[in-house]
Amino acid sequence: MADLEALGLGSAELEALRAAAPRLLRWFAGAARAMPWRESRDPYAIWVSEVMLQQTQVSTVVPYYERWLAELPDVRALAAAEEAQVLKLWEGLGYYSRARNLHRAARVVVAEHDAQVPRDPSVFRQLPGVGAYTAAAVTSIAFGARVAAVDGNVRRVLSRLVALERDPTRARESRGLEALAAALLEASAGDDLEGPSRHNQAMMELGALVCVPRAPRCEQCPMGAACLGLRSGEPTRFPPRKARRAVPHHDLAVAIALDARSGEMLLEKRPERGLLAGLWDLPQTRVDEAAAADEAARVLALSQLLAERYGLRGARVERQLTPVGHVFTHLRVTLHPTVLRVSGASSRASEGGEARRWVSRAAIAEHALPTATRKVLSQLWSAAKG
DNA sequence: AACGCGGGGGT
DNA sequence: ACCCCAGCGTT
Numbered sequence: 259m260a261d262l263e264a265l266g267l268g269s270a271e272l273e274a275l276r277a278a279a280p281r282l283l284r285w286f287a288g289a290a291r292a293m294p295w296r297e298s299r300d301p302y303a304i305w306v307s308e309v310m311l312q313q314t315q316v317s318t319v320v321p322y323y324e325r326w327l328a329e330l331p332d333v334r335a336l337a338a339a340e341e342a343q344v345l346k347l348w349e350g351l352g353y354y355s356r357a358r359n360l361h362r363a364a365r366v367v368v369a370e371h372d373a374q375v376p377r378d379p380s381v382f383r384q385l386p387g388v389g390a391y392t393a394a395a396v397t398s399i400a401f402g403a404r405v406a407a408v409d410g411n412v413r414r415v416l417s418r419l420v421a422l423e424r425d426p427t428r429a430r431e432s433r434g435l436e437a438l439a440a441a442l443l444e445a446s447a448g449d450d451l452e453g454p455s456r457h458n459q460a461m462m463e464l465g466a467l468v469c470v471p472r473a474p475r476c477e478q479c480p481m482g483a484a485c486l487g488l489r490s491g492e493p494t495r496f497p498p499r500k501a502r503r504a505v506p507h508h509d510l511a512v513a514i515a516l517d518a519r520s521g522e523m524l525l526e527k528r529p530e531r532g533l534l535a536g537l538w539d540l541p542q543t544r545v546d547e548a549a550a551a552d553e554a555a556r557v558l559a560l561s562q563l564l565a566e567r568y569g570l571r572g573a574r575v576e577r578q579l580t581p582v583g584h585v586f587t588h589l590r591v592t593l594h595p596t597v598l599r600v601s602g603a604s605s606r607a608s609e610g611g612e613a614r615r616w617v618s619r620a621a622i623a624e625h626a627l628p629t630a631t632r633k634v635l636s637q638l639w640s641a642a643k644g
Numbered sequence: 645a646a647c648g649c650g651g652g653g654g655t
Numbered sequence: 656a657c658c659c660c661a662g663c664g665t666t
Contacts, residue, residue, distance in 0.1 A: 313661040318652065352650025355664075389663050410661050429645080471659070472654080502659095533649070586650055587661090629651070 262441070264434030265420045272441070274484040275419060279446035279457075285480035286460035289467060291316070294323055296459075301375040301400035302333045308395045309360050309387065313353055316466075322351055334373050336364035345536055345626035352629075354535060359387025377401045398458050402451040406439035407458040411465025417497035418469060418487035426497045469493075507590040509550035512631075513541040513560045514638060515573065518601040522616040524568065525625060533586075538615075538625040540634065541568065542593070553578060556594055564600065568614065573598040579637050584630035595634045 262272070290296070293316060295307035306326055310319040326347050330336045336344070341361060348357035363385040367373060375396075376382040383393035390408070397403035408416070416435045417426045424431050439461070446460075447453030468475045476488050487493035515524040525538045543563045549555035557575055564570040579595040617625065622635065 309662095312663080313650075315652070315660085350651080352652090353662085355649070356662085359663080387663065391662060499659095535649090584651090588648065588650095 261433040261437035264430045265422060265438060267420050267438075271420070271484070271486060275438075275481070276441060276445035278481045278484040279442045281480040282460045282464065283446055283456055286456060286463055290459070290463055291467075294320060299400065300332075301396065302336075303327055304400045305375060305392075305396045306360070308392050308399075309356050310351065312356060312392070314351060318351070322347070332373075333364050333367050333375065336361060337368040337373075341536065342626065346624065349537075349626040350629055350632075354537060356387060358536060362386045363388065375400070377403070379403050379405050395458060398454040400455075402454055404443065404447065404454050406436065406443045406454075407462070408436055408439050409462060409465075411469075412439065412461045414471065414497060415461060415465045415469045415481075418474070418493050419481060419485050421486035421490050421496050423496070423498065425500065505585075505588060505590055507592070509545050509547060509592050509594060510542045511545045511550070511556040511559045511563075512593045512595045512634060513564060514579075514595055514597045514634070515541060515564060515568075515570065515600050516576075516597065517616055518574075518599045520616070520618075522618050523622065524570075524600075524614065525617050525622070525627075526614045533589075534628045536626075538627055539631055540595075545594075550592065550594055553596075557596060560596055560598065564598070570600045573600045579634065582630060582633045582637065584633070591630065593630055593634055595638070597638065 293307075295304055298304060307319065307323055310323055310326075329343070329347060330339055339361065341358065344357050344361045345354060348354060351357075366385055367375060376385075377397060377400075379393045379397040382388055382397055383390065388396075394403070394405040394407035395409070398405055398407060406412075413426050413435055416422075416438055420438065422431060422435075426432065426435055442461075443454060443457050447457045450456075464479070464481070468479050472494065474493055476482055476485070476493060479485065479488070482488050485493070487496045490496075513524070516522070517524075524541060526541055528534050528537050528539050530536055541560075541563055543559055545556060545559050549559060561573055564573050576597040576599055579597065582593040582595065584591045584593065619639075627635070
């Protein structure tokens, strides 16, 4: 393997790592946590779990997984579902393109693979939302495919095992770690059909329980004897941390626009691409920092928004809610909500088609809304008012 | 190769 | 209030 050379590994060190790999499986047999998807051999269920587990921790995923499988128990059910139901089931999990891609992929599987989840990793890899990691994880766990699954946890474990000084996500180092992962899988998986599944899950479990980012429990590690990071005395130096960029901050004026007669609330569907794509949300507009701090300026901005975009004039301000902060990976947002009464029934007709709706309080629960907007609404409804 | 994309846990 | 975590698609 030429790719292995990127890791600067001596042959004796590589042999020691191969020799330690079987100990990983014995450790996993005793340390594996119980998870609902580990009870299943259903490739669809395993696929759903792996997509949910991208960027999301196990404890967060469990209730979503169980609800999803109860409502959409197989790939045909998912393919037949409306996107609105798919997004509602995903509401609060984040990275909503994961759900939209899973939905599209299910339709491809039904249309082009006779509703059978592809067993070949390179075929599975072609589906929307499926990259190298997910293809390897699902096909190894569900079908015994002999491919190593390298996620962020595994990348950290491997980086420490070889005391990698360079960024493990760079192309050359990434190929090196993939090659090492493949070598370890061959050394531990044996000929057993379950071998690749157990090995891949063991590596991920090791990263989650022992080889954790901040304070690794090296004394518990089954690979410790062969770990160059541990031998260096400072395992947490590997992999090197990347410098983070400053996160910008946006202020948004948000309209809780209530119909004066019915009390229904105006919702708008967000664009099909970009942040929180396809979710329903309150009308909102970005304001500068000065306007954010000035109630009259926010009301003016919202009045203009309601008039120009929704044809609603003569909105009456009812009250201001407390600003709500929300943090995304790449953006901090402060929502400044204003409750308004509008008597726009005449202009309510089908303007904007399916892009906007007047919705009763009960019906709002059926829509998929961003978490930050849920925070605003829970404030609205918490204070003895409807 | 760089960037966009949510939300939650630990300290 | 600050730190950290992360796979895939797009550009």
